Amino acid sequence: MMREWTQIEAQSDFPVLQRKINGKPLIYLDNAATTQKPNSVINAISDFYATSNANVHRATHTLGEEATHKYECARNRVRKLLNAQNSSEIVFVRSATEAINLVSHSWGLSNVQPGDIILLTEMEHHSNLIPWQLLTQDRGARIELLGIDDSGLLKMEDLDRYLDERVRLLAITGMSNVLGTINPIEEVAKRAHEVGALVLVDGAQSVPHLPVDVQALDCDFLVCSGHKMLGPTGIGVLYARQKLLREMPPFMSGGEMIKEVSFTNATWSDPPSKFEAGTPPIAQAIGFGAAIEYLQKIGLARVHEHECSLVEYAMAQFREIPGLEIYGPGPDHRGGILSFNLNNTHPHDLAAILDEQGIAIRAGHHCAQPLINRLGVRAMARASFYLYNTFDEVDRVAEALLMAKRILTT
Amino acid sequence: MMREWTQIEAQSDFPVLQRKINGKPLIYLDNAATTQKPNSVINAISDFYATSNANVHRATHTLGEEATHKYECARNRVRKLLNAQNSSEIVFVRSATEAINLVSHSWGLSNVQPGDIILLTEMEHHSNLIPWQLLTQDRGARIELLGIDDSGLLKMEDLDRYLDERVRLLAITGMSNVLGTINPIEEVAKRAHEVGALVLVDGAQSVPHLPVDVQALDCDFLVCSGHKMLGPTGIGVLYARQKLLREMPPFMSGGEMIKEVSFTNATWSDPPSKFEAGTPPIAQAIGFGAAIEYLQKIGLARVHEHECSLVEYAMAQFREIPGLEIYGPGPDHRGGILSFNLNNTHPHDLAAILDEQGIAIRAGHHCAQPLINRLGVRAMARASFYLYNTFDEVDRVAEALLMAKRILTT
Amino acid sequence: MSQAYTERVLDHFQNPRNFGQLDQPDISLEQSNPACAADRIRLDLRFEEGEIVDVRFSGQGCVISLAAASILTERIKGALLADLQDLSRDEFLEMLAISPRASQLKCALLAPEIFREAAYGEPEWPR
């Protein structure tokens, strides 16, 4: 085992990591699906319920004022994390998936015309693919796809091929949840803007693992999910330029998002509340704020560096296993995600046998079925890292894979 | 103070109720906006994050299996609470507001034709009004309103006036969040079904406070929110008949709600997952399950009885205050909600002065602006009760109102 | 006695200064605060050579919004427009000597924001 020079001493902050699974210490490597939560996040949620719980906005009482203050502080934390200009550009939703649906419904239905193109990539998650399928089918528009090369990198030459004035939006993942590929968003956004297309970044995997700056990227929309970055489930974020949010019609409607209402008509409040109909996920936003605080104390650059070392180490270890195929680019272009197959075994079986050793990996199509098929397989096993994973854990996974191979192929 | 014969000894289960506000013990009477949470709910959430946190469905590892099991158990708890036939009729969403938007988008856009009527009542919350305004505007349909009489009861004769084959849906609140009026849903649903209209019940206020049985009511849709019934924010429920959910197209799309996906097309999984795109509010569903367990231990009938006694007592006490006007029906037709005005005072000022005495009430239009205007005022003060409120607290509120009157009108 | 409902605030509420409307205002602006029961306040202003020579307010609202309007008229009458333009929101509230609780901020700011928009055509405060 190599020296853990970047090891972030975090495991003790995460109660679940103290758990044993089948008598073995848990090694949690399903971070691309959802991450574990540190005590500071769990406590922020409990404390809110135990001391300041109330509905936000419009309440004159002390609890209501405190809840509103905490909720808006969380919004400001997100603003700072993403370096948005104004906290009114931060809309709280349930998840990255809802944020993309908000854009596809609100912006999409009022801006996309027959013949228009929504440009995606071959490595998109279903959440950044199906909403655009439905939108384009509804509007008589169509989808085009930027391809990937055999190492899982975006074919930049496809930008020349597909970018023209018919492209209304380019929606692209910051980091592939299957291949770990980190996309050159800044360059892609610049190219898209040259033809007048807007750019949506699916930051579900990039925001938790890399420094992301919406002004530096110069993107128009960016989405992410709290639960993939140490935060609670039930909270996600849509960032959008102020001008866009002002112009866009509401997605959902109901309480809290109105100025005036009569029995026949309603007018909308300003963003972000125009897009936050009903009681928002208050405690979840506050827990998400605590998660961002935890991440910023370490620093996203350090988190990324740690994961890069882990994935490089893991790639080297896994290559020693005969018949193991790794998908995606070399360590220079990827974050801490490693998808693979071991020949003559089914990834579902690998995951089940690793679980008996306390190791949680994922098997399947990872909500990116077309990508998996494009790569010529039906499923993959995936190990995805976060700041609390260690080199030692990688060694144990490699051993467990060898064991699984023995069980399944003899 | 009268003997607290129905007092439910619950205050010690709710940590926030131990708090002092401005040196006075907190009296929390903003339960129609959101309720407080017992330790069992707070702990269920913390425990989930600390021991079993994982994404649900499709994970082969132990944590994923445990999380999926707990999430589906919560769904089954909701099914039992509402007496739905099948847990696939229970869709988890963020809130009652989202549930109504789901129906107005998914069912509405594919079923409502030009000339059709959506029938509402004059006492609907914005969340059960604006989605139908947008739908009918989009579809060239229109809204009609069942009126209320001067005591705040539904005008049943309006059913004769408005119910005919053009009515596609009657959307009606189980209990008014302003007047406390409990509507005769069973009778209304029967009448609506006679002309072939579907019935949606906004259960945001009724499900937390009364026994509600979707089979007995014979409603087609019912919505409610976890945070208004001791549960966490960020979780709500849509109940719909299986047949409707099977026929309805998805509302949002993305991960987890698909059968097969290609770059150009997708097919949907069965309900409820067809309507749960992306990572759902997992911890929130589990916390909601714990809230239902708490409520069922007491029994919703007992909760209702307690609140009825409180509101009857409060009405008697408040009537002693000169110039205080109470809105809505007598105690026989209402739940634990009491809206009022004190003449020559602004409800916002009342709420601020009561807060100085540790009392949390709400002032404003309560997200029912058209109703408030219909009753000839611009705002109301509202005290709304739950199982942990006491007769003693009512006495203190009455005293504080007298004090506010002295401050504001001399 | 109440914390926010001080004698001074209640005095301005019960005995509003400069209440009413001007016959020939240079500008008259009415706005509402949807956060607080759709309260409405109207400000009438007369200027001479950059000085606020007369001001009246009218309308309805909670104690805080009406008292703030009354205090506002007292403080700005006779002031130079140029002297008030660069005040931030907090400095402006300080000048009025009101510090509302969070949920009443919009009420307290209703009249000041109407003034800002009427006098400078800008609803936003300088940072």
Next chain:
Amino acid sequence: MSQAYTERVLDHFQNPRNFGQLDQPDISLEQSNPACAADRIRLDLRFEEGEIVDVRFSGQGCVISLAAASILTERIKGALLADLQDLSRDEFLEMLAISPRASQLKCALLAPEIFREAAYGEPEWPR
């Protein structure tokens, strides 16, 4: 040794019984399990007077789904259709002597559910 991957399960996976297809099946049905990498299994069945006289399976899948299919063919061959019809899902799994972990339930049930649908035209199990 592994808990779920018992010698018996691995033996059926590595030496599948009744693997292949029938020349003239009375019924042949193929279905997939989207929860598990779109695995597909096909069952061919021949009946005579209510007895299952021959059965073959083919397809691809994880160890659990293929072993379950192999065990299924062994157990139902020669059985009377009427004897199996009223078994609940759990009773059926008990008869096959497999108890999968929760996340592999759908894999284990793939072949049994294809059988149920093929034999009785009903995908649902009796309660």
